[in-house]
Amino acid sequence: MGVVSTIKSFATRDVRFKMPEGSGSDAVHTDPEYAYAVTLLETEDHVGSGSAFTIGAGNDIVADLAGRLAERLLRIGGRDIEEIMARFGTVQKALADDPQLRWLGPHKGAIHLALASVTNAAFDLWARQRGMPLWQLLLSLDDAEVVALLDLSWIEDVLSPRDALDLLARERATRDARVGILEKGYPGYDTSIGWFGYSDDLVASNARLAVKQGFRAMKLKVGSADLENDLRRFQLVRDEVGEDVLLMVDANQQWKWPEVERACEAFAERGAYWIEEPTHPDDVLGHQRLAVTLRKRHVRLALGEHVSHRVLFKNFIQAGAVDIVQVDALRVAGVSEFLAVSMMARIAGLSVIPHVGDMGQIHQHLVLFNHIGLGLPAEMLEYIPHLSAHFEAPAVVKDGCYITPTAAGSGLALRETCDV
Numbered sequence: 295m296g297v298v299s300t301i302k303s304f305a306t307r308d309v310r311f312k313m314p315e316g317s318g319s320d321a322v323h324t325d326p327e328y329a330y331a332v333t334l335l336e337t338e339d340h341v342g343s344g345s346a347f348t349i350g351a352g353n354d355i356v357a358d359l360a361g362r363l364a365e366r367l368l369r370i371g372g373r374d375i376e377e378i379m380a381r382f383g384t385v386q387k388a389l390a391d392d393p394q395l396r397w398l399g400p401h402k403g404a405i406h407l408a409l410a411s412v413t414n415a416a417f418d419l420w421a422r423q424r425g426m427p428l429w430q431l432l433l434s435l436d437d438a439e440v441v442a443l444l445d446l447s448w449i450e451d452v453l454s455p456r457d458a459l460d461l462l463a464r465e466r467a468t469r470d471a472r473v474g475i476l477e478k479g480y481p482g483y484d485t486s487i488g489w490f491g492y493s494d495d496l497v498a499s500n501a502r503l504a505v506k507q508g509f510r511a512m513k514l515k516v517g518s519a520d521l522e523n524d525l526r527r528f529q530l531v532r533d534e535v536g537e538d539v540l541l542m543v544d545a546n547q548q549w550k551w552p553e554v555e556r557a558c559e560a561f562a563e564r565g566a567y568w569i570e571e572p573t574h575p576d577d578v579l580g581h582q583r584l585a586v587t588l589r590k591r592h593v594r595l596a597l598g599e600h601v602s603h604r605v606l607f608k609n610f611i612q613a614g615a616v617d618i619v620q621v622d623a624l625r626v627a628g629v630s631e632f633l634a635v636s637m638m639a640r641i642a643g644l645s646v647i648p649h650v651g652d653m654g655q656i657h658q659h660l661v662l663f664n665h666i667g668l669g670l671p672a673e674m675l676e677y678i679p680h681l682s683a684h685f686e687a688p689a690v691v692k693d694g695c696y697i698t699p700t701a702a703g704s705g706l707a708l709r710e711t712c713d714v
Contacts, residue, residue, distance in 0.1 A: 298374050298376070299337050299338075299339075299340070299374060299375045299376060299419075299423045300337055300338070300373045300374055301335050301336065301337055301368060301373040301374075301375060301419070302336050302337060302338065302373075303336045304333065304334060304335050304336065304361070304364040304365070304367075304368065304415075305333075305334045305336075305361075306331065306332060306333050306334070306357040306358070306360045306361040306364070306411075307330075307331075307332040307334065307357060307710075307711050308329070308331065308332075308353050308354045308357045309329065309330045309331075309332055309353075309708060309710055309711060310327050310328070310329040310330075310350060310353060311327065311328045311329070311681055311684065312327060313326055313327065313328055313680060314680065315491070316489050316490075316491030316492045316493075316496070317486070317489055317491075317680050318349070318489060318678075318680065319489045319490040319491035319492075319515070320489070320490045320515045320517065320544065320546040320548075321490055321515065321516065321517025321518060321545060321546050321548040322517070322546045322547060322548055323349055323546065324490070324491065326349035326350065327349060327350030327351075328347075328349065328350075328651070328680070328681060329347070329348045329349060329350050329353035330345040330346070330347060330348075330353070330652075330708065331345065331346045331348060331353050331354075331356035331357040331360055331407065331408065331411050332344070332345050332357065332360075332411065332708065332711050333345075333360045333361075333364055333411040333412045333414070333415040334415060334711060335364070335375075335415045335416065335419045337375065337419065337423065339423075340419060340422040340423055341419070341422075341707075342375075342415045342416060342417075342418040342419020342420070342422060342703075343414075343415055343418050343703075343704075343706050343707040343708065343711060344410070344411045344412060344413065344414030344415025344416065344417070344418055344628065344704075344706060345410075345411055345414060345624055345652065345706050345708075346360070346407035346408065346410040346411040346414075346624050346625075347407075347622075347624040347625070347651040347652055348407070352404065355404050356404050356407045356408050356411065357408075357411075359395070359398075359404055359405055359407075359408035360408040360409075360411040360412055362395065362408070363389050363392075363395070363408050363409055363412045364412050364415070366388075366389055366392060367385065367389060367412055367416070370385065370388050370389075371385040371388075375416065375419050375420050375423055376420075376423075378416060379416065379417075379420045379443070380439075380442060381442055382416070382442065382443045382630060383441075383442055383443055383444045383445045383446070383630065384445075386409070386413060386445050386627060386628075386630055386631075387445040387447060389409055389412070390406075390409055390445065390627060401602065401603040401605070401627070402602035402603055403602070406602055406603060406626070406627055407624075407625070409627045409628065410623065410624055410625065410626065410627055410628040410631075411624075411628075412628070413627055413628025413629060413630060413631075414623065414624070414628045414629060414656065414704060414706060416628075417628065417629045417630075417704055418703045418704040418706055418707070421702055421703045421704060422702045422703045424702075425702050426702055427659060427699045427700060427701060427702060427703065427704075427705075428629075428656070428659035428660075428703065428704040428705070429658075429659040429660070429662040429663050429698075429699070432633075432659070432660075432663040432667065433469075433662075433663060433666060433667055437458075437459050437462040437463055437466065438459070440458070440462055440633070440667075441455050441458045441459055441462070443629075443630045443633065444458065444630055444631075444633060444634045445627075445630065445631070445634070446458070446634060448604070448605045448608075449604050449605060449608045449634065449638065451608075452608055452611070452612065452638055452641065452642075453634060453637055453638050453641065457637075457641065458637055461637055461640060461641065461668065462667065462668075464669075465667060465668055465669040466667075468669065469666055469667070472665055472666045472669070472672075473666055475662065475665055475666065475672050475698075476662070476666075476698045477698075478695065479692065479693075479695030479696055479697050479698065480658060480661055480662065480665075480672055480674075480675055480695060480696040480698075481510070481511075481672065481673070481674040481675070481694065481695050481696075482509060482654070482674060482675050482676070482677040482691050482694055482695060482696055483509060483510075483511035483512055483513060483540070483542070483674045483675070483676060483677065484500075484504040484507075484509045484511075484512040484513070484677050485512070485513045485544075485676050485677065485678050486500065486677070486678050486679055486680065487500035487501045487503075487504050487512045487513070487514070487531070488500065488501070488512070488513065488514035488515050488527070488531065489515055490515040490516075490517070490518075494527065494530060497514070497527060497530065497531060498530055498531070498534050501531045501534040501535050502534050502535070504535075505534075505535050505539060507691075507693075507694060508692070508693035508694030508695070509539075509677075509694040510538070510539055510540065510694060511539065511540035511541075511542065511567070511674055512531070512535070512539065512540075512541060512542070513541075513542040513543070513544055513570070513676075514527060514528055514531055514541065514542070514543050514544070515543075515544055515546065516528070516543045516544065516545050516548075516557075516561075517544075517545040517546055517548030517549060521553075521556065521557055521560065524543075524557075525560055525561070525564065528541070528543060528561065528564060528566070529564070532564075532565075540567040541565070541566060541567060542566060542567050542568045542569075542570060542596070543561050543566050543568075543569055543570065544570035544571060544596075545557065545569070545570065545571055545572050545573075546570075546571050547571050547572075547573060547574055547575055547600065549572050549573050550573070551573070551580070554572050554573045554580075554584065555584070555587070557572065558572055558584055558587065558588060558593075559587070561593075562587075562588055562591040562593040563591070566593055567593070567594070568593065568594040568595065568596040568617070568618055569584075569588065569593060569594075569595060569596065570596040570597065570599075570618075570620070571596070571597050571599060571600070572584060572595070575597065575599075575600035575601055576606070578606075578609050578610055578613050578615050579613065579615070581595060581597065581610065581613075581615035581616065582613045582614060582615035584615075585614060585615050585616065585617065586614070588617075589617070594617035594618050594645075595615070595616060595617050595618070596616070596617065596618035596620055596647070597610065597616050597618070597619075597620060598616070598618075598619050598620030598621045598622065598625075598648075598649060599620055599622055599625065599649035599651075600625070601620075601621070601625070601626075602625060602626065603626055603627070603631065604626065604631050604634050604635050604638070607619065607621065607626075607635045607638060607639075608638060611638055611639065611642045611644065616644065617644060617645065618644070618645050618646075618647050619635065619636075619639040619644050619645065619646045619647070620646075620647060620648055620649040621635040621636065621639075621646065621648055621649075622648055622649040622650070622651065622657075623648070623656055623657060623660060624651060624652055624656070625649070629656070629660065629704075632648075632660055633660075633663075636660075636664050636668060636670065637668060639670070640664075640668045640669060640670050645670070645671065645673055646661070646664055646670050647673055647674060647675065647676070648660065648661065648675065648676065649676065650675065650676040650677070650678060651678070652706065653677070653678045653679065653680070653681060653682060653685075653688075653689060654675055654676065654677060654678070654689045654696060655685055655688070655689055655704070655705035655706050656704045656705055656706050657675060657676075658675060658689050658696045658698075658699055658705065659699065659704055659705065661675050662698065675696060677689075677691055677696075679691075684708055684709055684710065685705065685706075685707065685708060685709065686701075686707040686708065686709055687699065687701040687703070687705055687707070688705075689705065
């Protein structure tokens, strides 16, 4: 762009929020404290804010590691954000493969969450420096500039640089047919109706309210010790919202074998639109077996909230072990790895419906790029409203749809961290 934007300093923050009683709870994570390991990159005129999402304990560890990676970013990438982003794929690979810190993963766990925080801060700063919302910045790039953002190592067999360029070029020719989403808004679905710790009465009233708010899809947390209780609550929601509303279930990895097979069969019989995280998130072959069974009943298998990197996503995709790719830019290595996973899904003909522990703040940008830039269908995006007041530019949902964001940046800036 011809303008030097020098990063003067960086900082990290351990930011945590107590949740209202029962909110955010699932069958495994029963007492969450929504937390963000925040990285801040400051220039003369702007502060870029990036986050990784955790649920409390250990958030300080991720923030500490993010500080180590941010320091390394400035050492190996330089301090001009434009120069960093012009070769970000190479820079990110160097960060991920730090000769010592890499041992803590590699490419998973706290060190990879820290990389997500730093990566997302760089993208936010870049968008702020250019005065654009992130979705618009990504769509403004030429194909080579997009590919330069990506680290494609270990997935070249399914997504080489040439594959990525071909995909982007092919979809660029039909972008005009998809830009209408910017006016219509991106469809959302409501997860907050059915947290695990909510009473039946609260679940029922939340489900009715969601329909009044325009949502045509919602999700219920399941995975209790009594499958019949889960099935009863599923029917409770169905009775409240009717047959026209899509109803998904999320077990958050709770079910073991052979319980998982019985549970999936039972929810498939009752018309669940998808079954999410039915068992351990690393069990590729187990999910493969479940996916084959569910597809016979026209039910989709969703996962990705706890899939930590692109190679594991590649394995799930290659094995036919996933239908809904729920890649999360605060779990994988930020925006760039999110885009690489989305490209693999697009090539394989799969859906990308991200997990959004951050309430969709950054993902509302990324799904717009996925739809317009990659040709992925605009299916829906998860909505969780509990912490919206803490964001500098909170996501806006009206009549069940995300309104296209117009503020510069990625939307991750928290009010608590607006000053470095």
